[in-house]
Amino acid sequence: MRRLLKFLHTIGAIGLMGSLACLVVLGNHAPAPAPESLAAYAMIRGAMAAIAAWIVLPSLVLTLIPGLLAIAATRAFHDAGWAWIKAATGLLIFAGGLHALAPIQEEARLSADALAGRLEPSALAGVSPGEGMTLWVLLFVSSANVALGVWRPRIIRPFQRATGRPT
Numbered sequence: 001m002r003r004l005l006k007f008l009h010t011i012g013a014i015g016l017m018g019s020l021a022c023l024v025v026l027g028n029h030a031p032a033p034a035p036e037s038l039a040a041y042a043m044i045r046g047a048m049a050a051i052a053a054w055i056v057l058p059s060l061v062l063t064l065i066p067g068l069l070a071i072a073a074t075r076a077f078h079d080a081g082w083a084w085i086k087a088a089t090g091l092l093i094f095a096g097g098l099h100a101l102a103p104i105q106e107e108a109r110l111s112a113d114a115l116a117g118r119l120e121p122s123a124l125a126g127v128s129p130g131e132g133m134t135l136w137v138l139l140f141v142s143s144a145n146v147a148l149g150v151w152r153p154r155i156i157r158p159f160q161r162a163t164g165r166p167t
Contacts, residue, residue: 005070012062013146016093019055020139023048023104027132033111033124041124042111049108052101060097064090081155082148089141096141100134 030044031037067090070077077083103125113119 002070002074005066005073008062008066009070012059012064012066013142015055015059016063016097017139017142017146019051019059020135020142022051023056024132024135024139026051027127027135030127033114033121033126035121038111038115038121041126042108042115045104045108045111049105052104056097056101060094064094080152082152085155086145086148089145093138093141093145096134096138100131100138103131 026044026048030048031040033041068087071083071087107125110119110124114121114124
């Protein structure tokens with residue numbers, strides 16, 4: 001069971017980080033939502049929305065749930081500070097991912113409406129610097145979580161003595 005949880009957690013992390021990197025690249029290459037480039041803008045935003053829905057969200061779930069279950073199922077992780085830091089930052093990544101993906105989905109819908117003539121292109125927001133920065137932060141924290149899982153530093157939880165035993 002432990003190996004299955006580790007495998008699922010690792011596959012989820014691979015999918016999450018790869019899809020976040022794809023979103024960063026697509027966001028950096030999206031043209032402005034001007035009338036002359038509206039078709040290209042709508043296509044890139046549609047691709048970003050598809051990546052968000054079909055890869056990022058399932059990967060978030062596939063990373064978080066097996067990770068939390070692994071902490072619960074592995075007694076050695078109960079007192080490992082690194083595991084609890086991974087759990088806390090994993091929950092932050094999940095919340096940040098949901099926060100970052102909602103505008104991607106909405107902008108894709110709006111750009112499709114503008115392309116169909118149901119909305120003025122001037123109503124589109126374009127790719128904001130904040131959107132790209134959020135994706136970079138999620139990538140950075142995900143990388144830090146991978147580093148914690150690989151190196152497993154000796155981090156003592158606040159309610160433990162220096163000996164590492166719970167009080």
